[in-house]
Structures are given as C-alpha cells and as structure tokens.
Amino acid sequence: MARPREFDEEAVLLLAVEHFWEHGYEATSIRDLAEVMGLTSASIYNTFGDKRSLYRRALDFYVDHSFGDRVGRFEGNLPPRQAVEAFFNEIVARSLEDTKRGGCMLVNSALEVAPHDPEFQRVVANVLVHVEDFFRRCVEAGQRDGTISNRQSADDMARMLLGMVLGIRVLARTRPERALLEGLVRPAFVLLDPGSVAP
Numbered sequence: 001m002a003r004p005r006e007f008d009e010e011a012v013l014l015l016a017v018e019h020f021w022e023h024g025y026e027a028t029s030i031r032d033l034a035e036v037m038g039l040t041s042a043s044i045y046n047t048f049g050d051k052r053s054l055y056r057r058a059l060d061f062y063v064d065h066s067f068g069d070r071v072g073r074f075e076g077n078l079p080p081r082q083a084v085e086a087f088f089n090e091i092v093a094r095s096l097e098d099t100k101r102g103g104c105m106l107v108n109s110a111l112e113v114a115p116h117d118p119e120f121q122r123v124v125a126n127v128l129v130h131v132e133d134f135f136r137r138c139v140e141a142g143q144r145d146g147t148i149s150n151r152q153s154a155d156d157m158a159r160m161l162l163g164m165v166l167g168i169r170v171l172a173r174t175r176p177e178r179a180l181l182e183g184l185v186r187p188a189f190v191l192l193d194p195g196s197v198a199p
Contacts, residue, residue, distance in 0.1 A: 009047065012037040016048075017058045021105045025055055025113050045151075055113075056123070062105045063127050071134050080141035081148055081192060084161065087134075088188070091165060092181045095172035097180045105171040111170075128162065142192070157191070163188040164188050 019036045020028055030051055034041045042068040048054040072089060100109075106127055114121040136158035142148025168181055
C-alpha cells in the first residue's frame, strides 16, 4: 500500500505561494521550494508536478484567497457603491501594509510570466476579466439604484476601475505612500458619484 502523505497539502502550498510571491517564478528553483516547504524534491513532483505546475497551483490558491475572498465578502453583503469603495480601500490598506513590497502576485505574474507563456497569459487574462466583471456588476446595480453615475457606460467604468487596481498595485511596490495611493482612488470615487459633472 502507498504511504499516506504526512503533510498538510494546503499549508505547504501556502509556503510555496509566499516564496513565489516574494522571489518570482524565474528566480525560484525546485531546491528553493523544497527547502521552504520542508519537502523533498520527489515529494513536490509527486504531489504538485514540476515547478510550472506548482506555480499554477500557487497562483490559483492566491487568487482564490485574495480576489475571490474579497468579492465574496463585499458583493451581495454591501450596497454596490460601498462594495466598490470597500474593495479599493482594502487594496490600498494591503498595499500600505506590504512591508516586503511584494505587490500583487497576479500582477507580478502578468508582468513576469504571462508575456512569455500563452497558458499563463490566458490564466491571468481570465482572472482580470473576472475582476472587471465584478466592477461591471457593481456599477450596473449602482446605476439602477441611483448611487452610481450613469453618465458613463458600466463597461467603461468597469475598465477604468480595473486599470486603477493594476496601477495601485504596481505603483505601491516603489512608492507605498498613503497620500499617493488614496489620491489615485479619490477621483475614481468622484466619477462614480451620481452628482458628478461630466467633463
């Protein structure tokens, strides 16, 4: 009989997430991962496959526990306008708390891995589509209840908000300044205001 695994798969996957997040894909070796995960290289291959497969699992885990968790807490539990604001307030807070300046693992993947790997390009693009869809649903709901301006289409506002998220996460890696990041967000909130004046 095969011996049962003597480790918590989710716990060691989280260790891999943290290492990939801090060091990136290219700079990480299976030896590095074995050391931080407390496993042999053979155990990693048997459980997760090669480095690329493990990175895919790590990225999926990260997305589920960051964006997926955030949407689950805000959408449906808060009015649409408040859900958008809460999303951005948490992004700014997390960016300011990021003492390692690791940024967002998904955005890092978009910059490091996706341009050279068609599969990861599709993975990252798919997640960004889901982020955009979340904003679109919130904007559409807010336009219906009168809490979000209808001067711009929901599609265009969702794309703008997606761009804001990406910009904040990239900028925070080099300039994690509260005034700067909150100053990026405030104009977006003004554009959501149903009383805002169109340019």
